Amino acid sequence: MHSCKEGVPRAEEQLHYGEDYRFIPATSAASGLGVSVLPDLYCHTIQIVNICLVGRPDDRAFVLVDAGMPGSADDIVSVVEDRFGSGSRPQAIVLTHGHFDHVGAIVELVKHWNVPVYAHPAELPYLTGKASYPEPDASVEGGFIAKISPFFPNEPIQLGDRVHPLPEDGTVPHLPEFRWIHTPGHTPGHISLFRPRDAALIAGDAFVTVRQDSLYKVLTQQIEISGPPRYYTIDWRAARESVRKLAALFPSVAITGHGAPVAGKELREGLTKLARNFDRIATPDYGKYVH
Ligand SMILES: [Zn+2]
Ligand SMILES: [Zn+2]
Numbered sequence: 001m002h003s004c005k006e007g008v009p010r011a012e013e014q015l016h017y018g019e020d021y022r023f024i025p026a027t028s029a030a031s032g033l034g035v036s037v038l039p040d041l042y043c044h045t046i047q048i049v050n051i052c053l054v055g056r057p058d059d060r061a062f063v064l065v066d067a068g069m070p071g072s073a074d075d076i077v078s079v080v081e082d083r084f085g086s087g088s089r090p091q092a093i094v095l096t097h098g099h100f101d102h103v104g105a106i107v108e109l110v111k112h113w114n115v116p117v118y119a120h121p122a123e124l125p126y127l128t129g130k131a132s133y134p135e136p137d138a139s140v141e142g143g144f145i146a147k148i149s150p151f152f153p154n155e156p157i158q159l160g161d162r163v164h165p166l167p168e169d170g171t172v173p174h175l176p177e178f179r180w181i182h183t184p185g186h187t188p189g190h191i192s193l194f195r196p197r198d199a200a201l202i203a204g205d206a207f208v209t210v211r212q213d214s215l216y217k218v219l220t221q222q223i224e225i226s227g228p229p230r231y232y233t234i235d236w237r238a239a240r241e242s243v244r245k246l247a248a249l250f251p252s253v254a255i256t257g258h259g260a261p262v263a264g265k266e267l268r269e270g271l272t273k274l275a276r277n278f279d280r281i282a283t284p285d286y287g288k289y290v291h
Pocket of ligand 2: 049101102205229257258
């Protein structure tokens with residue numbers, strides 16, 4: 001007997017956040033602002049984290065990269081409809097990784113849009129309720145944000161059969177010009193997205209353009225090409241190799257998970273400096289994941 005899968009309503013109740021999911025009252029000067037980095041690359045800041053829309057507004061075919069902070073689903077839907085028209089929805093959501101500030105609205109968005117989610121296979125345990133991220137390291141060298149990081153959610157969300165592994169061949173569903181690049185260190189299945197045609201890079205948290213462990217710099221969004229956020233990064237050696245891998249691509253423009261987009265000379269020089277001096281600039285002097 002053949003069953004018609006399309007006819008079976010999805011068990012929506014299977015999708016949920018982790019037990020410790022909560023709104024985090026953090027903000028920055030860029031919160032609520034968006035910038036068209038390229039005609040088909042839009043970066044919008046939700047409190048302290050960026051989401052990215054890939055696609056031209058007149059195409060109406062686009063992809064959302066990352067899913068914002070807890071409680072931001074309505075904001076994200078508005079951002080999408082402002083850019084692509086009312087009732088528009090992405091063809092897919094691609095995740096750079098599964099930290100709470102990159103999946104904060106994903107359950108509502110997946111239900112609202114009924115779209116698939118893609119992530120690296122090594123990130124799937126954190127997206128399907130199987131594994132928690134290690135506790136954020138409040139003891140790590142560096143400032144106030146690290147100190148409050150134990151309040152950040154780290155328990156896994158459950159996306160069930162809505163989340164799929166990215167294809168092994170490096171292609172990205174619905175983004176034919178992009179390739180995904182494994183950039184582990186910050187998390188095991190962290191990825192970045194790169195477009196060879198114009199060297200556009202969506203870096204996630206492999207590197208960021210604001211010192212995420214400095215409250216002052218997060219608030220003011222002062223540009224400083226920096227390593228991944230310290231309190232969450234669990235493998236500094238892998239994080240260093242990932243930055244070197246991205247620097248070797250000579251990106252022309254980069255949208256990172258935190259901080260303003262950067263381009264040209266500022267990106268080239270900042271990223272080269274970070275890659276060459278990673279241990280001095282990025283790796284904390286002390287912390288529980290530093291060896
Ligand atoms: Zn992260
Ligand atoms: Zn992040």
